[in-house]
Structure formats: structure tokens, C-alpha cells
Amino acid sequence: NNCYVCTRDGCEEKKDEASHSYDDDFDADCNICGAVREAKNAVAEVNGEKFESLAEAIAAGGEVKLLENASGDGIIIDKNVVIDLNGKTYTFNGTLVGSTGTKSCGFQILEGNTVTIKNGALVMDEAAVRGHDGKTGNNFVIQNYANLTLENVSVKGNSKTSYVVSINSGNVALTGNTSIEGNNVAFDVCKYLSYAAPNVTVNTTGTITG
Numbered sequence: 413n414n415c416y417v418c419t420r421d422g423c424e425e426k427k428d429e430a431s432h433s434y435d436d437d438f439d440a441d442c443n444i445c446g447a448v449r450e451a452k453n454a455v456a457e458v459n460g461e462k463f464e465s466l467a468e469a470i471a472a473g474g475e476v477k478l479l480e481n482a483s484g485d486g487i488i489i490d491k492n493v494v495i496d497l498n499g500k501t502y503t504f505n506g507t508l509v510g511s512t513g514t515k516s517c518g519f520q521i522l523e524g525n526t527v528t529i530k531n532g533a534l535v536m537d538e539a540a541v542r543g544h545d546g547k548t549g550n551n552f553v554i555q556n557y558a559n560l561t562l563e564n565v566s567v568k569g570n571s572k573t574s575y576v577v578s579i580n581s582g583n584v585a586l587t588g589n590t591s592i593e594g595n596n597v598a599f600d601v602c603k604y605l606s607y608a609a610p611n612v613t614v615n616t617t618g619t620i621t622g
Contacts (some may be wrong), residue, residue: 455482465501470495478502478532481618485509489558490522497532497565505537508551515543515593516580517549523557523581523607530563536570550574555605557581564588566618575600576622581607596622 432500433612456469463469469476473491476515478500504518536553554577576592577599592598596618603609
């Protein structure tokens, strides 16, 4: 597709022809003529680089910012990353992730990483299904083995959530106005197999219900 430019006011003639120009795949408006196209939707960004999903942004690592309320599958986090939810909500309503035979996590955060999640909400939707059997059932919003900080975050399970936040290793801090809400266990602290025993600091003005 091409656009035509005439520099004379009121002129309807086609004078100069040029290809449409856009900043990137997420830019809908041509910089030359203003023509609107269907562009990719930016859900998150990392240092100004835009991504169509939160999972893609987390995989890039670094400083992740969620740009709008979003939903999708569970995500395995195996990076040092800061996830700024930016006042938005990420809802797990697709296929959950985890280890073989127990793919029942929204976020599974792996050992050896340092992760901060802040300023927004994580919600487990009733529609979420476990990755190992395709069924709804017992699940975890966060299963953690890393050094993790939850700062000003609301974490909410669904009716089938066994543990909203399951802490199996790492140094974990619940800070700011962080809240955890579940119908069963809000969070547990449990050394698992050969992983180092977890240490947890709770210093939040939020509520922990479960």
C-alpha cells in the first residue's frame, strides 16, 4: 500500500508517492498520511520494546511493564525480572504450567532467580485448566522456588485453588499493601526435597485471607 502527498493546501491531486511509514508493528497510524491499519496489540513492554503477551515480555527479562489488563496461560519464570503490573490485572484463564504431571500453576518461579512482582493484581479464573490433564482442579496462583518480592500486589485464587502462594524455597518478602486471598490456604512455607529451606518476611498492610 502507498500513500500520496501534496504539499499544497486543498490540493486533491496525487503528487508524490511513498510507502506507508509506521514506527513499528504496533503503530496503527501512518506517519506520512495518517492512514490507519490493523496493528499488533501491545500488552507489555521491556525498556520500551513492546510485546503481544506478558509471557513474551517476561521471557525477554529485565524491567517488564504490563500496559493493559490481560489474560492467558500460566507462565514459567526462569529469569531475573521485575514485573510491574502497572495498576493492571493479569488473569490466568488458560492452560496452567508446572512440572511433569503437576502443571497446575499460574506463575511457577524457578530456583536461582530474583523476581519482583509489584503494583497490580494476579487472579486465577475459574476457567483455568491444568496443563497435565486439561481439567479444572486444584491449582496454585504462584509456586515459588526463587528469591521473590511481592510489593503492593493482590493475589487471588479461585474456588479450586489449594494454595494461593506456595513457597518452597528462596527468600520471600510480602511488602507494601500486598494481599493474598483464597478459599483454602492463602500461602504455605514448606521446604521441598533438596531445595534450600525458604525464608519469608511478612511486612504488609494488606490482608491475608485463607
